[in-house]
Amino acid sequence: MIVDMLSCGELCACTILEAFSLSQPTLSHHMKILCRSGLVIPRKDGKWTYYSLNREKFSELISFIDNISTDAGKERIYFDTKC
Template sequence: MSKQSLPVVDLNAVACCPPIAVRPMEADQAAVVAPMFKALGDPVRLRLMSMIASVPEMCVCDLTPAFDLSGPTISHHLKVLREAGLVDSERRGTWVWYRVRPDAFRQLGALLEISTGDGGA
């Protein structure tokens, strides 16, 4: 399996898109948003994202022991989340600290919003 490099997502480009239930996405819009969903499509990354989002910030030293995976594998998954624009990171000495990018999740949530139009279920 070949390794693919994900481009860093421009969150300003994501903000341009109306909810997908309003009208079909243009190809270029889908190409911008897809890496974010792809990053969340892996169970390890989804769990990492959940752990990071549950606190203001989290050290990689606290994330790694929660998985039966090597440190480099966890670092790879965190890199994918960072390149997808879902988390920010900051190196402090030996360790890297991660925090969620709330604007990214607000924009993804807005894309997935479905209005029933009748005020009901």
């Protein structure tokens, strides 16, 4: 749902927080994961943090998922792993 909210444009963390029944630290944890993945871009403005989608990264993700789904019936190479 966070990604859906950000698809409409940049939002302040406080606006995102109001939409969920989460604590501020929990939201920060989730936003940190999205930012580390590169899917979300943070921007600080004084004491406020604003978030927006990294549309280029989402395009890459969509292409990757599309390739996986279209290759579903094709032969795959499996590696012998020791873990």
